[in-house]
Each structure stands twice: as structure tokens, then as C-alpha cells.
Amino acid sequence: MKKLFISLIMLVSVQVIGKTAEPYPLEYWALRNVISNVEISPDGKHVALMKIPTKDGDPIIEVYPTSNLNEEPYRVNSDPMEITQFFWVSNDVIGMRLRQKVRDRIEGFNQGVYEYLLASVDIRRNKMQKYDQLGAEMENVLPGKKNRIIFSYLPGGGDSRLNRAFRPRTYYELNLKTGAKKLLMRGKLDMGQVEFDANGKPWLARGFDIGKGELIWYERLTNQSKWTEFYRQDEDSFETFRVEGFDVDKPHLLFVNAHNGHDKAGLWEYDLKVGAYGELIYRREDVDVSGTRYHTNSWEQADRVTGVVYAADNVKVEYFDEVEMATQRQLEQVVPNAHYVRINSRSRDGSSMTIYNVGPRDPGTYYLLHGGRLTKLGSRQPLLEAEKLADVRYIKYKARDGRTIPAYLTVPKGKPPFPAIVMPHGGPFVSELALYDEWAQMLANNGYLVLQPQYRGSRGLGLDHYQSAFIDGGQGGKKMQDDKDDGMLYLVEQGWADPDRLAIFGWSYGGYAALVAASRDEQIYQCAIAGAAVSDNQMQVNYYRTRLRGASKIEQLSMWDDSLSPIEAVEDVNIPILLVHGDVDQRVPPEHAEKYRKALMELNKPFEYVELDGADHFSNTLFYHHQKTLYESMIGYLAEDCGPDGL
Known part of the structure; x- marks a missing residue:
């Protein structure tokens, strides 16, 4: 070499x-x-x-x-x-x-x-x-076994609906010096996701009971010679049950991130000897517990949990x-x-x-x-x-139906009111934390106030906030869209934003939200920038409709079947649009952009289109030339083509 x-x-x-x-x-x-x-x-x-x-x-x-x-x-x-x-x-x-x-x-x-x-x-x-x-995916660097790791992969024949839904994996131990590998476990439906300790011993597994429609958890901490079932959860449940680790001093006690009947997820003990929850270790009223912190010395204390993590304005740890x-x-x-x-x-x-x-x-x-x-x-x-x-502020505002929406506000240099851009995250059912957001900082550096709302459907803010996006029918383009608009109107009311210089920019679901915004009757934006946008709800959900089960089926089908579809509202587009799409986007294939552009052209709606050659959906496939093209297109469009006089 x-x-x-x-x-x-x-x-x-x-x-x-x-x-x-x-x-x-x-x-x-x-x-x-x-x-x-x-x-x-x-x-x-x-x-x-x-x-x-x-x-x-x-x-x-x-x-x-x-x-x-x-x-x-x-x-x-x-x-x-x-x-x-x-x-x-x-x-x-x-x-x-x-x-x-x-x-x-x-x-x-x-x-x-x-x-x-x-x-x-x-x-x-x-x-x-x-x-x-x-x-191959790296599963575990084995501190107790020199030059060895555990890796896993999805074996062939992965077109099965259940294989894709529950992803049973096959596990090998690999000697990086010699290249020799040893089969540890072959994935199967009833036990397909395995965790190993620092010495390579399996201690946790998850499977699926197809007959009963239940997720199953197994352990090998109380009896290392065999797997013991210790918990079941109906596949239709929206509650979290996630094993975060075990107490190395009392291995029969698990650390579990779970709702356990509450709106906000907390960290609980789960006692394997009695098969039940034990003490509540930590829970908050404002946000979910997001995980645990392991010991910083991963070579000597790899399995030791040292704290519980949550996130609001920042990532914070309560240490043990x-x-x-x-x-x-x-x-x-x-x-x-x-x-x-x-x-x-x-x-x-x-x-x-x-x-x-x-x-x-x-x-x-x-x-x-x-x-x-x-x-x-x-x-x-x-x-x-x-x-x-730019500074980032953590704010909260009320949506029109009274729901509290947390948000991150990136504030440019200068004095308000600023031209403002709402930038909804993708997903939509994910957590977002604006530690450092390159897009928001780039826009703020060019003079724009940027709002990143944690609209209903965002995770990490409790079950009610998450489920409110789809439990009574999909709210995409409806209440989820109101949350974004109401945030911008709040900024105008507070004197932060100029009411005549508002725009929306998003990627993936955020791009979908930008397309929906372009067709709203009560229009508050001067333009929309839609990146990697879902333009046809049914085309998108049909890619994976047959692979869905349980809670994810309720979530996804309610969201996309019942929400507004941009392709059906092209006639109502009333502001200019900049469309951006990668030509090898695997998550939202380019057909979405092609179909929407054709409809815009047929109706003589104002738009521009930028295609990123060789770009996939995800940020790690956006190279220098992709990002340069994206940023130049955005800043130029905002300055010159966003509304009558630019933003």
C-alpha cells in the first residue's frame, strides 16, 4: 500500500x-x-x-x-x-x-x-x-479479544415482507489479522437481532411471533447456556420498549427505555428475575429520554452504563x-x-x-x-x-389549535425584522436536534432567519405529540402544515420576521411540505424550495406498502393515504417553486420530480428545476459539487426569483 x-x-x-x-x-x-x-x-x-x-x-x-x-x-x-x-x-x-x-x-x-x-x-x-x-455492518469491536470484531449482514432472499420488516441478520466473528471468520448465529425470524457484550457473548435478542403478531425479547444474562424469553409487546403498540444495556454489577437488571403507560418515555429498571419493571430511574415531563451514556473507556468498561441522556435545547446527561x-x-x-x-x-x-x-x-x-x-x-x-x-434559540409557540410546538430559531447578524425561512425536517417521524445545522447556518450567514419547528409527528416529545400527526387520519398538509405556518406567523407577531419576505425550504418530507405550502389558499410565503420531495403520496407509499405491519403500518398508511398529495393540488400552486432532486435518489426516486414538473409545465406554473447528477437522497452522498450547486441555486433563487422582488 x-x-x-x-x-x-x-x-x-x-x-x-x-x-x-x-x-x-x-x-x-x-x-x-x-x-x-x-x-x-x-x-x-x-x-x-x-x-x-x-x-x-x-x-x-x-x-x-x-x-x-x-x-x-x-x-x-x-x-x-x-x-x-x-x-x-x-x-x-x-x-x-x-x-x-x-x-x-x-x-x-x-x-x-x-x-x-x-x-x-x-x-x-x-x-x-x-x-x-x-x-457487512460492524456490530462490536471486542475489547476482550485482540484484533477481532463481530459483523453482521442481511443474508440473501431479503425480498420477503417479514425479512424486510424485522431484518433478521447473520453474525460472524472476524479475525482482522488473518481474515478468518467464524459463524456465531444465523438470523431467523423468531430471533433475528442480537446484542453481544465486550467479550463477544450474546446477551440480548429480539424476534417476532408471526402467529400472535408480537415482538419478543430474549436474554442470556440469567442463564448463559440458553435463551430465555422475558418480554412481549403487541406489534400494534406505539409505546417504546428498548433495552439500552444491563447493570454490570447486577446483570439481572436491565436498563430499558420505555413509556410503560406514560406519555413521555423514561429509563426504567427491568428485573429479569421477576420478569417485571422495577424502579423508574429517570423521566421528564417535557421530552422523552433518548438513551443512555456508556463509560468513556470502552476498552475496560465497554458494557457499563454511566448516565441517562435527553435532548431539548442541547444534549444533556444525568450521570450515575x-x-x-x-x-x-x-x-x-x-x-x-x-x-x-x-x-x-x-x-x-x-x-x-x-x-x-x-x-x-x-x-x-x-x-x-x-x-x-x-x-x-x-x-x-x-x-x-x-x-x-449564528446563535440558535430554543423557543416554543402555540399552533392555532392550541398545541405547543417547540422549535429552533437560527438568528442572523443584524436587527429584525429579517427575511425568514421555515425549514421543516425530513422524516417526518424522527427527532431533530439543532446542535449545528449547516443549512440553517448557511442561510443565516446570508441574512435569513431560519425556523426549524418540531411539528406534530416529531419524535422525542411524547406519544401524544407523535401520534397526533396520524392517529385521527394523516395530518400532512393539514395540521402538520398549520404548525409550520403558525410558527412563521408567530415570528412576524414577535417582530422577528418580515411578513412580506417569508419562504419555505425542506428536503424529503420537508420537500413535500414545501410543495404543499405552494398550493395553500391562505398563502404566507413568497416562494418554496423543495428538495428530494415526495410529490405523489400513493406512489411513495406503494414502494413499501406490502412490507408494513403493526404500528408502522398504521403510522405510514394513515400519514400518506389520508394526507394531502401535492400532485393532486398542482392547479392550486400560487407561488414560484425551486425543485431540487438527485438523479439516483433511492428513497424518493426521481420519478416524483419528473411527474410534478410535467404537471407544472402543463399548467404553466412558475418553477425552476435543478438536478444533482449522481446524488442520492442522503447527505453523505452529497459531494462538494452537489452542495455548491445546491447552495448557489438556493441563494440565487431566494435573492432574485422568490416572489416579485426576491426575498
């Missing part, structure tokens, strides 16, 4: 911008993450990072000795494949996940143009290996472990622009670590703590200065 020397041209040839009101060149925002995935080796002697060294380049891995960060690094690339992730497996071996574009067109819904492989590199022996199992809490609080005091600070890797002896911070004024910065000294390793976006980024 050749070592490559490629200078980081963005860092050495940048013209530094002073503190002016001028926005950054859009090329700055278009860059993919310059540095990411920074991790320290188990012995603390090396730190590795993934770097994209040129604006059009592919990621490489650089490995530095922690004793001398100025030393020429060891470099790894995987040409013609692209490195998407890496992880230390031992002091000398790094595992990697690779992808390669293998076809020019998609092969149907959720069948993209990339194939994926696992690989490894031994930095001491300068040897790289690729492993031949396509679609006082040492972990004290370490976290100290780091928050010394990291610049500290917002969401996290130890993302640690040496086996605990003395050295890498730290990551991200927030409205930090696109993501990595630090190394070694030998008692904190050193900045680099930023995801080194051209963006903290003082030129």
Missing part, C-alpha cells in the same frame, strides 16, 4: 476573512467535513483521523504519534473505494468500512448505487486487507457515575465555545483521550488530551469562524 502525501489545501491557501457583514463564499459551506472520526489507539500511542484533503477528494486516514503531532503521519487510502468510517481494533490494527459506486442508476426503492465492504490496515506491518462480505460526571464538567470549562462536549475515544489506561465539541458556533472540533495537555487537532469546517456563525 502506497503512502500518499496530499496537502490540506483548504488550510494553507485560505484567505482569512475579517469581521465584516459579508457572508462567506458558498464554496466554504459546500466543503465536506475536512476532518472527522478522530480516535486514539488503545495504548494511547497513536491518534487517527479521517481527512478529506482537497475539495473534490476522497477521505484518507492519517495516523500520528501522540508524542509528536508534527511528525509526518502514516496515510491510508482505499482507492478506488471510499473510506466512510474507521475504528481501532488493537494497538496496531484499524478497521474500516468502505463503499464504492458500482452502478449508474438505482435498482428500485432503497436500492442505491453503492456497495459496502469491511477492511483493515495494520499500521505496523503496512498491510491492508479487504473482506468479501458485501453489505460521579467520576465520569466530574470529567465531563471539567472539559466543558476548558473547551472553547463548549456546547455539546463529548469524549469520543479513550486509551485503555484512561489517561489519554480525544474530545469532540459541536454547537451553533462550532461546526465540530476535535481535541487530544495527552500527557496532561489539551491540543486542538482540527475542525470539520476550519474556514468558518465562531464569531461569524
Whole structure:
């Protein structure tokens, strides 16, 4: 394997911008993450990072000795494949996940143009290996087994409705030194999703009882010689039951994220000896518990749960472990622009670590703590200065029917009222947290106030808020749309937004919402920008209608069957539209854009269309040239073609 020397041209040839009101060149925002995935080796002697060294380049891995960060690094690339992730497996071996574009067109819904492989590199022996199992997913780096990991994949014949719905996987242990693999478990419907501990022992599994329509959970903590069923849940239930870990000191106690009859999900004990919930560990009245925090030393304490996590204005942790809490609080005091600070890797002896911070004024910065000294390793976006980024506020407002809608508000420099853009998230049934949102920051840098509403249907805010989007019929284009409009009207009322300069921009479901907005009778927007938009509800849901069961069937069919469909309302379009779509979008195939454009042309409605050549639906398939085209199209359209005089 050749070592490559490629200078980081963005860092050495940048013209530094002073503190002016001028926005950054859009090329700055278009860059993919310059540095990411920074991790320290188990012995603390090396730190590795993934770097994209040129604006059009592919990621490489650089490995530095922690004793001398100025030393020429060891470099790894995987040409013609692209490195998407890496992880230390031992002091000398790094595992990697690779992808390669293998076809020019998609092969149907959720069948993209990339194939994926696992690989490894031994930095001491300068040897790289690729492993031949396509679609392999890394499940567990085994701290107790040197140079070994557990990976899984979906076996052939995955066209079955039940296989796709419950995704039974097959599991192997792989020796990254020799390439030898050992079958651990072959996935099957009644036991298809397995968790392994730090030593590779299976301890949790989930399956499905097709006759009764129930999800089943099994454990091997109380009796390691066999699987024992301990919980069942009807497939029609919307309540969460998710095992987050186990108490390493009392292994019969599980940590479970569950509603357990409440609106907000909390963290509970579940006692395997009695087969019932135990103590409520933590629950809130405003948001769901989102998960647990594991010990930062994943080599020595991989299975130890140290805290419970929730998110509102920021990610917050209630710690069980006082040492972990004290370490976290100290780091928050010394990291610049500290917002969401996290130890993302640690040496086996605990003395050295890498730290990551991200927030409205930090696109993501990595630090190394070694030998008692904190050193900045680099930023995801080194051209963006903290003082030129925008503040983000967490607000709440009332929708017209009285429902409270939380939202994130990204505020540009200057004095209000601002031209404003509502930017609904995709999904729609997901959680969103605006730690650092590139689209919102790019728009704010160009003078726009950006609202990201957590409209009904958004997860993380309790069952009622989630189910209100579909439980009495799909509310897409109805109450879900009112939530977005009401947020903008609230900003106008509060003096934040100019009522004559409002627009909507969204991607995926957000793009659908933008198309719906363009046809509303009570029009408040001057234009709509719809990216990767669902234009035909029935065409979209028919891609997967026959694969749905249980609660997901109720959710999806109610949402798309009962909601407004943009293609049926083209005649009512009353504002200009910018359509953007990737030509290999596997999640919302390009036929949506083609069908909607044809209808717009037939009715002589004002629109522009931008196609992103080679772009899929997801952000990790948007390369520099895609993002540059997207941002230039958006900013130009907003300035010149959004309404009579531009926004």
C-alpha cells in the first residue's frame, strides 16, 4: 500500500476573512467535513483521523504519534473505494468500512448505487486487507479479544415482507489479522437481532411471533447456556420498549427505555428475575429520554452504563457515575465555545483521550488530551469562524389549535425584522436536534432567519405529540402544515420576521411540505424550495406498502393515504417553486420530480428545476459539487426569483 502525501489545501491557501457583514463564499459551506472520526489507539500511542484533503477528494486516514503531532503521519487510502468510517481494533490494527459506486442508476426503492465492504490496515506491518462480505455492518469491536470484531449482514432472499420488516441478520466473528471468520448465529425470524457484550457473548435478542403478531425479547444474562424469553409487546403498540444495556454489577437488571403507560418515555429498571419493571430511574415531563451514556473507556468498561441522556435545547446527561460526571464538567470549562462536549475515544489506561465539541458556533472540533495537555487537532469546517456563525434559540409557540410546538430559531447578524425561512425536517417521524445545522447556518450567514419547528409527528416529545400527526387520519398538509405556518406567523407577531419576505425550504418530507405550502389558499410565503420531495403520496407509499405491519403500518398508511398529495393540488400552486432532486435518489426516486414538473409545465406554473447528477437522497452522498450547486441555486433563487422582488 502506497503512502500518499496530499496537502490540506483548504488550510494553507485560505484567505482569512475579517469581521465584516459579508457572508462567506458558498464554496466554504459546500466543503465536506475536512476532518472527522478522530480516535486514539488503545495504548494511547497513536491518534487517527479521517481527512478529506482537497475539495473534490476522497477521505484518507492519517495516523500520528501522540508524542509528536508534527511528525509526518502514516496515510491510508482505499482507492478506488471510499473510506466512510474507521475504528481501532488493537494497538496496531484499524478497521474500516468502505463503499464504492458500482452502478449508474438505482435498482428500485432503497436500492442505491453503492456497495459496502469491511477492511483493515495494520499500521505496523503496512498491510491492508479487504473482506468479501458485501453489505457487512460492524456490530462490536471486542475489547476482550485482540484484533477481532463481530459483523453482521442481511443474508440473501431479503425480498420477503417479514425479512424486510424485522431484518433478521447473520453474525460472524472476524479475525482482522488473518481474515478468518467464524459463524456465531444465523438470523431467523423468531430471533433475528442480537446484542453481544465486550467479550463477544450474546446477551440480548429480539424476534417476532408471526402467529400472535408480537415482538419478543430474549436474554442470556440469567442463564448463559440458553435463551430465555422475558418480554412481549403487541406489534400494534406505539409505546417504546428498548433495552439500552444491563447493570454490570447486577446483570439481572436491565436498563430499558420505555413509556410503560406514560406519555413521555423514561429509563426504567427491568428485573429479569421477576420478569417485571422495577424502579423508574429517570423521566421528564417535557421530552422523552433518548438513551443512555456508556463509560468513556470502552476498552475496560465497554458494557457499563454511566448516565441517562435527553435532548431539548442541547444534549444533556444525568450521570450515575460521579467520576465520569466530574470529567465531563471539567472539559466543558476548558473547551472553547463548549456546547455539546463529548469524549469520543479513550486509551485503555484512561489517561489519554480525544474530545469532540459541536454547537451553533462550532461546526465540530476535535481535541487530544495527552500527557496532561489539551491540543486542538482540527475542525470539520476550519474556514468558518465562531464569531461569524449564528446563535440558535430554543423557543416554543402555540399552533392555532392550541398545541405547543417547540422549535429552533437560527438568528442572523443584524436587527429584525429579517427575511425568514421555515425549514421543516425530513422524516417526518424522527427527532431533530439543532446542535449545528449547516443549512440553517448557511442561510443565516446570508441574512435569513431560519425556523426549524418540531411539528406534530416529531419524535422525542411524547406519544401524544407523535401520534397526533396520524392517529385521527394523516395530518400532512393539514395540521402538520398549520404548525409550520403558525410558527412563521408567530415570528412576524414577535417582530422577528418580515411578513412580506417569508419562504419555505425542506428536503424529503420537508420537500413535500414545501410543495404543499405552494398550493395553500391562505398563502404566507413568497416562494418554496423543495428538495428530494415526495410529490405523489400513493406512489411513495406503494414502494413499501406490502412490507408494513403493526404500528408502522398504521403510522405510514394513515400519514400518506389520508394526507394531502401535492400532485393532486398542482392547479392550486400560487407561488414560484425551486425543485431540487438527485438523479439516483433511492428513497424518493426521481420519478416524483419528473411527474410534478410535467404537471407544472402543463399548467404553466412558475418553477425552476435543478438536478444533482449522481446524488442520492442522503447527505453523505452529497459531494462538494452537489452542495455548491445546491447552495448557489438556493441563494440565487431566494435573492432574485422568490416572489416579485426576491426575498
